[in-house]
Amino acid sequence: MYKLLISEAAQQDLANILAYLVEQLAAPQAAKDLLGETLKCYERLQSNPFIYETCNDIYLRAEKYHRALINNYVLIYKVNEKKHTVNIHRFFYGKQDFLKLI
Secondary structure (H helix, E strand, O other), X not given: OOEEEEOHHHHHHHHHHHHHHHHXXXXXXXXXXXXXXXXXXXXXXXXXXXXOOEOOOHHHHHOOEEEEEEOOEEEEEEEEOXXXXXXXXXXXXXOOOHHHHO
């Protein structure tokens, strides 16, 4: 099992997304569903962090970032095999230009 290390930025990203779904879109069920899918993704990452593809962007690929697609969102992470950890860096809306924020 790999240990998940979730950055403060990723935690805040998820909190902001969930708040937006609930407060702005009045879609609490969508927020609940997204949170459930995110927790399932975390479980998959703990057991097999290479289940998701590396990022398509040339810079992110060179830095060995992976991306997990969760509904309309993208979770960006790196695997440290020596320490047996998964470092979750950011969590974005899929159409957002997240390269500028990493």
